[in-house]
Every structure is written in structure tokens, then in C-alpha cells.
Amino acid sequence: MKKDPICKMDVSEDEALTTEFNGKIYYFCSEGCRDKFLKEKTHKFLTSYELVIIGGGPAGLTAAVYAATLKMEVFLITKDLGGQAIDSTKIENYMGYDFITGPELIEKFKYQLIHSHYIDHLISEVEKIEPVNDGFHITTSELNKYFAKTLIISTGMTRRRLKVEGEEKFQRKGVFYGNIQDFSFVQGENAAVVGGGNSALQIVKNLHTVAKDIYLISDFALTADPAIIERVNHFKNLQKYEGFKVIQFTGENTLSSVSIRKKAEEKTINLSVKGVFIAIGFQPNSSLISHLVKLNERGEIIINSDCSTSYPGVFAAGDVTDAFGKRIIIASSEGAKTALAARQYILNLRRKGG
Numbered sequence: 053m054k055k056d057p058i059c060k061m062d063v064s065e066d067e068a069l070t071t072e073f074n075g076k077i078y079y080f081c082s083e084g085c086r087d088k089f090l091k092e093k094t095h096k097f098l099t100s101y102e103l104v105i106i107g108g109g110p111a112g113l114t115a116a117v118y119a120a121t122l123k124m125e126v127f128l129i130t131k132d133l134g135g136q137a138i139d140s141t142k143i144e145n146y147m148g149y150d151f152i153t154g155p156e157l158i159e160k161f162k163y164q165l166i167h168s169h170y171i172d173h174l175i176s177e178v179e180k181i182e183p184v185n186d187g188f189h190i191t192t193s194e195l196n197k198y199f200a201k202t203l204i205i206s207t208g209m210t211r212r213r214l215k216v217e218g219e220e221k222f223q224r225k226g227v228f229y230g231n232i233q234d235f236s237f238v239q240g241e242n243a244a245v246v247g248g249g250n251s252a253l254q255i256v257k258n259l260h261t262v263a264k265d266i267y268l269i270s271d272f273a274l275t276a277d278p279a280i281i282e283r284v285n286h287f288k289n290l291q292k293y294e295g296f297k298v299i300q301f302t303g304e305n306t307l308s309s310v311s312i313r314k315k316a317e318e319k320t321i322n323l324s325v326k327g328v329f330i331a332i333g334f335q336p337n338s339s340l341i342s343h344l345v346k347l348n349e350r351g352e353i354i355i356n357s358d359c360s361t362s363y364p365g366v367f368a369a370g371d372v373t374d375a376f377g378k379r380i381i382i383a384s385s386e387g388a389k390t391a392l393a394a395r396q397y398i399l400n401l402r403r404k405g406g
């Protein structure tokens with residue numbers, strides 16, 4: 053016999069209705085009990101807000117601070133506070149500072165979020181957004197549920213990963229994504245760059261007076277502009293591996309070598325390196341909302357000049373959008389703009405009696 057978790061009645065295993073939840077089987081005497089159980093489990097909270105912001109990078113944090121200043125009922129849900137900006141070692145383009153590191157700037161953003169205006173927020177991943185009559189239901193990975201009249205999507209983007217062995221382990225311990233400001237740790241050491249576009253070749257250019265030998269590894273023939281290809285071709289310390297795939301990263305505590313293989317060949321080459329810089333493109337984090345809003349061919353959310361999207365009540369800001377320029381200052385200013393636009397949307401709803 054089993055116990056129905058709702059009415060606490062004993063039920064026989066053979067006759068009971070069942071459901072699986074979080075890997076465990078539950079037994080019920082009736083559909084009513086089963087429905088109540090699922091409702092309780094999946095609707096742990098249904099807290100309502102005028103505005104829910106998803107994503108706490110520069111765009112989402114700025115939107116949250118602006119929305120609070122505009123006296124909106126705002127809630128921020130984000131996997132982390134800071135987003136990609138935390139990885140920037142030296143930001144030279146943010147007004148008010150000659151230069152500042154990403155972590156320092158994010159500390160200041162967080163101070164505004166938490167101390168200057170306490171803004172209700174949750175560190176969690178949003179897994180689902182469903183449109184309902186008068187707004188949206190948002191479900192997090194813990195199955196908490198929230199209601200919002202309007203949404204700001206500021207989920208940014210993720211640099212594409214190679215998805216090979218050792219890549220996660222050596223992240224920031226020799227494996228980096230894109231350009232970094234301070235290459236001093238590879239001074240006089242060997243380094244590799246993965247990718248064949250302009251970004252990859254720009255990194256080669258930046259490394260050429262710093263690193264000993266530079267290995268440029270690309271799956272296909274280089275796709276960068278001919279001018280930059282011609283320029284790097286003159287570098288005596290550059291060795292190109294075109295048509296090669298990265299197989300594995302190895303080392304003790306920090307990276308010491310990268311293994312590569314020519315496509316369709318067996319032989320593996322081990323290159324001894326202190327740093328590898330991967331520049332194989334970006335992926336906008338738009339899949340969460342792709343069922344509602346229009347995306348461009350790169351998967352970015354198409355926005356209007358007020359950050360509205362093709363779906364009423366959904367606004368978007370920062371790197372996840374098709375706005376030109378992927379920069380902290382641009383993401384922040386788009387975040388401010390989107391809060392103003394979301395407030396206007398709420399005022400219009402109120403005028404219509406919503």
C-alpha cells in the first residue's frame with residue numbers, strides 16, 4: 053500500500069493514479085488529489101509584479117534601477133549578477149572612469165541594486181515564459197512561478213564553446229573566450245587562438261608582440277578580411293593550422309597544452325601553450341522567448357527604437373537584441389531605455405483599465 057500525499061489515504065499500488073515528480077513516483081486515490089498535488093508543486097508561488105526583468109547583466113541591472121526609480125513594482129530574476137561584464141579585466145570605455153575592471157563596475161551596479169534602492173530579486177534560471185490573458189507567467193528552474201504584466205528580456209549572449217574535454221576545467225586558467233585586456237600571463241610563452249574570423253585575427257595581432265609562438269587553429273579556411281589576414285601572415289611567430297579541430301585541453305592546475313587533429317585524419321598534434329583564446333562567435337540567449345518574439349537570422353531579438361519587440365508587453369535590451377554594438381555602456385543605456393518604455397506600457401494599460 054502507498055499513501056496519497058494529499059488526502060493521506062492508503063491506496064493500492066495497482067489501482068492508484070500515479071505521477072512522477074523530480075524523479076519520484078507518487079500515488080493518488082483520485083484525479084482531484086493528483087491535480088492538487090501538481091498544482092502545489094508547480095505553483096509554489098505566484099507572486100505578481102508589474103514588471104519582471106530576466107537577466108542581471110549591465111542591461112538588466114540598469115533596467116531594474118531605472119524601474120525602481122520610476123516607482124514600478126519590479127522583480128529581477130537572473131542566473132548571476134553581472135553577466136559577461138564580470139569577465140572584463142579592463143573596461144576603458146565606460147563614462148566616468150578612465151578605466152575600471154568588470155568586477156569593480158559590477159560591484160557598483162550591485163550596490164545600487166541592493167543598497168541604494170532595494171530591488172526584489174532572485175538568483176535563478178528562468179525556464180519558461182507563457183503568455184496569459186493580462187500578462188505573462190514566468191517559471192524558474194525550481195518551478196517557482198511569477199506573474200508579470202510586462203517583461204524585459206536582458207539575457208545577453210554566451211560565447212560559443214568548443215565543447216571539448218578540458219574546456220570547462222581550464223576556463224580562466226588558460227582558456228579564455230575572445231579578446232582579453234591583459235595578456236601579460238602569456239608574455240614570452242606560447243599561446244593559441246581558435247577561430248578564423250576578424251575577432252580571432254585581432255587577438256593574433258594583439259598577441260604578436262607578447263607571446264613567443266602563436267598557433268592559429270581554425271576548422272576551415274580563414275574568413276577574416278583579407279587585409280588583416282595579409283597583416284598577420286607577416287608575423288614570424290605565427291603558425292597556422294587551417295582545417296584542424298581542437299580535441300582536448302590538458303594540464304595540471306592550469307592549462308599546459310592543447311591537442312588538435314586535422315579533419316578526417318587520425319594523427320593528433322599536441323601544442324604546448326599557456327593560454328588559448330577561443331573566438332568562434334556568439335550565441336544570443338533568446339531561446340526562452342523565441343516562441344513569442346521575432347528574431348533575426350543571428351537569433352537576436354528584433355527591437356524597435358523604444359526596445360519594444362513584436363509581442364506586446366515584451367521589451368528587450370542589451371546583447372540579446374539586434375541593437376548595434378555589444379558593449380557595457382550600450383547594454384546599460386538600452387536597459388534604461390527599456391525601463392522607461394515598460395513604464396509607458398503600464399501607464400497605457402492603466403488608462404485602458406488594465
Ligand SMILES: Cc1cc2nc3c(=O)[nH]c(=O)nc-3n(C[C@H](O)[C@H](O)[C@H](O)COP(=O)(O)OP(=O)(O)OC[C@H]3O[C@@H](n4cnc5c(N)ncnc54)[C@H](O)[C@@H]3O)c2cc1C
Nearest residue numbers: 107109110111131135136140178208370371378379380383
Ligand atoms: C571577456 C569579455 C570582455 C569584455 N570586455 C568589454 C569591455 O572592455 N568593454 C565593454 O564595453 N564591453 C565588454 N564586453 C562586452 C560586455 O560585457 C557585454 O556587451 C555586456 O555585458 C552585455 O550586457 P547584457 O546585460 O546585455 O548581457 P550579459 O552581460 O550577457 O548578461 C546577461 C545576464 O542574463 C542572465 N541570464 C541568461 N539567461 C537567463 C535565464 N534563462 N534566466 C535568468 N537569467 C539569465 C545571465 O546569467 C546574465 O546575468 C566584454 C565581454 C566579454 C565576454
